[in-house]
Amino acid sequence: MSDCIFCKIALHEVPSEIFFEDDEILAFKDIQPLAPVHLIVIPKIHLQSLNDVTLEHERLMGHLFGVIRRLAKELGVAETGYRVVTNTGTDGGQVVGHLHVHLLGGQALNATIG
Template identity: 40%
Template structure:
């Protein structure tokens, strides 16, 4: 599948995906290749290529994505146990799909890596 527009297809419901939450600004859905028992991707509905493309016109989307992530973690009842939010940036940072997204990982004890 073409990684260049897969998130846009999910946002527009052109390909099947388990959408956890969607509004006018963001879409949250389960990762098809999970790295933990709970692995949710949080993406802005407006295409922003990477975190490097955040500017004065779209800077509020990051705070909104994090705010909604916390709300979903509480609603799905894993907030108290803990979770991790990760943003990869470009090829060397591990970003595969060129559309800004946050990985929310939970459901097990995650290894420390820093």
């Protein structure tokens, strides 16, 4: 989508601090981190939210969560614990209209983070 900031980041039209990239997934640092480790992990294809995920995206979503698991290990939060958050829709707190998952860790997380 031409007006989607996350699509622009995926196309390298907007700079970001990238932690992982392959043909399908991109992980980058959140510009307003809520924890010492706070990455945004997105599919490169534009899906508005989790509501747009269908059976055809099953492999992609498995890959996305595999990337999150690997990043948690690489960033040293897998052993102590981390949070994975997906906000869906306005009432769910979704701000950017592109499916994305927050990876948060590096400190004890309370119920208000995420």
